[in-house]
Amino acid sequence: MASAAAPPHTGQQGLGIRFDRVERRFGPLVALRSVSLEIIPGEFVALLGHNGAGKTTLLRIAAQLMRPSRGSVIFVGPRPGAPVADLPGKPGDEIPAASVKALVGLVGHSLLLYDELSAAENLTLFAKLYALDSVSARVAAALESCGLATRATSQVRTFSRGMRQRLAIARALLHSPRLLLLDEPAAGLDTQGLAWFSATLERLRGDGCTVIMSTHARNESLDLATRAVVLAAGRVQDDSGPGADPRPLLESLRAEA
Amino acid sequence: MKALHATWTLFAKECRLEFRTRELLTATVVFSLIIIVFFSFAFDPTPAESRRYGPGLLWIAFFFAGSLMVNPSFAREQINDTLDALRMAPVPSFAVLSAKILANLLFLSIAEAILVPVFSVFYNVSLAGIVGRLILVLVLGTVGLVITGTVFSAISAHARMRELLLPVLLLPFLTPVLIAAVSTTISLFGDARELDRTWVTFLAGFDIVFLAASWILSDFLAEG
Amino acid sequence: MKARIPITLLVAGLVFFGGFAGLFIAPDEATMHQIQRIFYFHVPLWTAMTLALSISCFSCIAWLVSRRPTFDLLAVAGAEVGVLCCTGGLITGMLWGKPVWGIWWTWDARLTSTFVLWLLYISYLLLRELVEDPHLRATLSAVFGIFAYLDLPIVLLSTTLWRTQHPQPVLFGGPKSINHTMMMVFLLCMVAILGVMTLILIDRYRLERLRFEAEELRVEIESREMDAQQLPARLRVPGKELPAKGTA
Numbered sequence: 001m002a003s004a005a006a007p008p009h010t011g012q013q014g015l016g017i018r019f020d021r022v023e024r025r026f027g028p029l030v031a032l033r034s035v036s037l038e039i040i041p042g043e044f045v046a047l048l049g050h051n052g053a054g055k056t057t058l059l060r061i062a063a064q065l066m067r068p069s070r071g072s073v074i075f076v077g078p079r080p081g082a083p084v085a086d087l088p089g090k091p092g093d094e095i096p097a098a099s100v101k102a103l104v105g106l107v108g109h110s111l112l113l114y115d116e117l118s119a120a121e122n123l124t125l126f127a128k129l130y131a132l133d134s135v136s137a138r139v140a141a142a143l144e145s146c147g148l149a150t151r152a153t154s155q156v157r158t159f160s161r162g163m164r165q166r167l168a169i170a171r172a173l174l175h176s177p178r179l180l181l182l183d184e185p186a187a188g189l190d191t192q193g194l195a196w197f198s199a200t201l202e203r204l205r206g207d208g209c210t211v212i213m214s215t216h217a218r219n220e221s222l223d224l225a226t227r228a229v230v231l232a233a234g235r236v237q238d239d240s241g242p243g244a245d246p247r248p249l250l251e252s253l254r255a256e257a
Numbered sequence: 258m259k260a261l262h263a264t265w266t267l268f269a270k271e272c273r274l275e276f277r278t279r280e281l282l283t284a285t286v287v288f289s290l291i292i293i294v295f296f297s298f299a300f301d302p303t304p305a306e307s308r309r310y311g312p313g314l315l316w317i318a319f320f321f322a323g324s325l326m327v328n329p330s331f332a333r334e335q336i337n338d339t340l341d342a343l344r345m346a347p348v349p350s351f352a353v354l355s356a357k358i359l360a361n362l363l364f365l366s367i368a369e370a371i372l373v374p375v376f377s378v379f380y381n382v383s384l385a386g387i388v389g390r391l392i393l394v395l396v397l398g399t400v401g402l403v404i405t406g407t408v409f410s411a412i413s414a415h416a417r418m419r420e421l422l423l424p425v426l427l428l429p430f431l432t433p434v435l436i437a438a439v440s441t442t443i444s445l446f447g448d449a450r451e452l453d454r455t456w457v458t459f460l461a462g463f464d465i466v467f468l469a470a471s472w473i474l475s476d477f478l479a480e481g
Numbered sequence: 482m483k484a485r486i487p488i489t490l491l492v493a494g495l496v497f498f499g500g501f502a503g504l505f506i507a508p509d510e511a512t513m514h515q516i517q518r519i520f521y522f523h524v525p526l527w528t529a530m531t532l533a534l535s536i537s538c539f540s541c542i543a544w545l546v547s548r549r550p551t552f553d554l555l556a557v558a559g560a561e562v563g564v565l566c567c568t569g570g571l572i573t574g575m576l577w578g579k580p581v582w583g584i585w586w587t588w589d590a591r592l593t594s595t596f597v598l599w600l601l602y603i604s605y606l607l608l609r610e611l612v613e614d615p616h617l618r619a620t621l622s623a624v625f626g627i628f629a630y631l632d633l634p635i636v637l638l639s640t641t642l643w644r645t646q647h648p649q650p651v652l653f654g655g656p657k658s659i660n661h662t663m664m665m666v667f668l669l670c671m672v673a674i675l676g677v678m679t680l681i682l683i684d685r686y687r688l689e690r691l692r693f694e695a696e697e698l699r700v701e702i703e704s705r706e707m708d709a710q711q712l713p714a715r716l717r718v719p720g721k722e723l724p725a726k727g728t729a
Binding site: 408413415416418419422425429433436437440455456459463467470474478480 | 620631632640
């Protein structure tokens with residue numbers, strides 16, 4: 001397993017993302033209060049914090065599922081410093097570049113899968129929506145990889161919790177995203193699934209994919225992290241910083257947990 | 258074209274989902290049937306009255322059933338938040354919207370195809386010689402209903418009491434379509450059995466205007 | 482706004498004088514006699530409604546384009562005032578109809594379309610009521626507001642094609658010419674009612690604006706309180722104070 005102290009990969013292939021004074025309100029509830037964070041291509045960021053700190057909201061904004069109430073989000077291309085697209089906090093001016101959407105994958109709180117479709121049908125649908133080539137081959141490979149090949153034609157509603165989560169992760173990875181957003185991805189995974197997931201994350205990190213993983217449990221995959229960011233009450237409370245060793249911060253959090 | 262391909266893929270998905278369970282279709286047909294039958298109990302019309310009031314009844318049945326039928330278009334996507342998955346995908350929001358519009362059009366047309374012959378049998382209204390033109394009117398009216406209904410489904414999916422809100426938003430809005438469709442159908446069923454060009458043009462105009470409006474505003478509907 | 486009191490008095494004066502003129506100064510109309518006087522109020526109400534709803538639609542578009550809260554506030558203010566004028570138009574229409582046609586209601590073009598418009602904008606207000614998140618509420622009601630406004634001419638056209646029982650419009654394309662005094666009284670009432678509508682619109686907008694600003698202040702205060710509070714102990718390293726890296 002790659003040591004967490006190793007400097008981040010040169011990041012030739014991942015997307016970077018910059019949050020600039022991002023705020024997000026839901027009526028009277030303020031989820032994010034002025035978050036500024038720059039994530040360099042290729043980083044593996046562990047996003048930590050207690051419930052309600054704003055981790056999910058931050059990830060959803062990164063996934064372009066919602067716009068910031070104030071502030072902006074900018075995606076940076078594989079060559080650090082080269083902007084790919086703008087997503088300012090004043091919506092309506094710019095339209096997010098479709099190419100950025102095609103490069104981002106999200107494993108969220110919800111399944112993001114159709115219960116009444118089979119595993120293969122779900123993956124095929126998204127493969128087509130992301131305009132991938134050799135759809136059936138990719139779908140078969142993805143199902144094989146997450147161990148669901150034998151249940152390819154069963155409807156998702158017949159799956160166990162662990163199987164659903166595996167399929168959700170497979171769906172997020174199908175289009176080879178360059179920025180992977182994970183919101184408590186290990187929740188519900190069985191031991192076999194966890195092993196597969198860890199191996200997959202290692203491979204992605206080796207590829208240089210940028211990963212932002214939110215978790216508040218003692219997660220083994222935290223060993224892969226190259227950076228730790230702690231959110232509290234909608235603000236960045238602690239940040240081990242790009243290039244620095246995140247282990248001291250992670251240790252302190254584990255001790256307190 | 259990529260957008261068309263995406264629309265087709267999503268349309269196929271909508272159809273696959275619906276035909277697997279057929280819940281929506283069944284409920285729509287049964288509900289419309291009930292309205293049609295109840296009319297007979299409530300009014301006991303003579304054949305002449307059936308020809309005079311039948312079109313109104315038919316369209317009211319389609320409007321009520323239709324406004325209930327379009328509701329799940331977007332409400333269903335809230336299970337497992339699949340709408341988020343669609344929004345993240347690099348497809349235009351209008352592709353998602355038009356796939357649902359086309360699917361609703363298909364389902365409601367199937368229901369109408371079943372119900373119109375049933376109506377003609379129950380009320381002794383002959384459809385001979387007017388079938389083609391009747392289909393034209395049905396299509397134009399249904400398209401108007403389905404376009405606005407699907408858009409309002411996207412709007413009301415975020416609201417409380419959405420099953421009640423959608424008909425409340427939709428039915429007053431569709432008054433012009435109701436007037437036009439019923440007037441045209443009455444003249445079709447009448448003795449002259451002719452098609453009123455003014456109303457047909459009007460319906461086509463309505464459909465075009467609101468299809469264009471939906472296209473322009475589809476990005477805003479996709480926000481969450 | 483210091484000018485507010487004189488302006489309100491002026492408008493009130495216009496209303497009073499307009500009402501008086503409409504009822505007593507304007508000459509008797511040949512066919513409908515006293516009942517025709519409602520025309521001095523009914524048509525201006527319709528005009529005021531159209532103006533208010535146009536402002537509302539414009540604001541809906543402006544909101545979608547610029548996302549400035551002002552436009553969302555103006556949209557709801559315009560819609561509410563529009564509904565108010567529409568209700569006035571419905572009532573005056575019915576009051577006109579009863580003596581002239583002998584019935585309180587008839588499905589003629591003008592009354593029917595007024596009623597449908599009324600329903601449309603009531604449902605707009607209902608939609609706003611039922612969506613909780615303010616940002617989403619603004620966006621969704623803006624889309625619906627635009628649709629509703631586009632439907633306005635279509636509703637009018639359809640009901641006109643369908644039916645007509647309303648008296649020939651006197652000013653807008655009607656064959657009869659209008660007496661000079663009647664025209665003066667009409668214009669006076671028009672100005673008066675538009676004045677009232679504008680004042681109510683401004684007030685309604687200001688009310689929404691105050692609510693909005695109060696909410697903003699409340700959130701800001703809460704935010705500062707949260708910053709000032711001690712952060713939960715378990716997020717600090719024991720024996721070592723990690724500086725909070727919150728950004729301003």
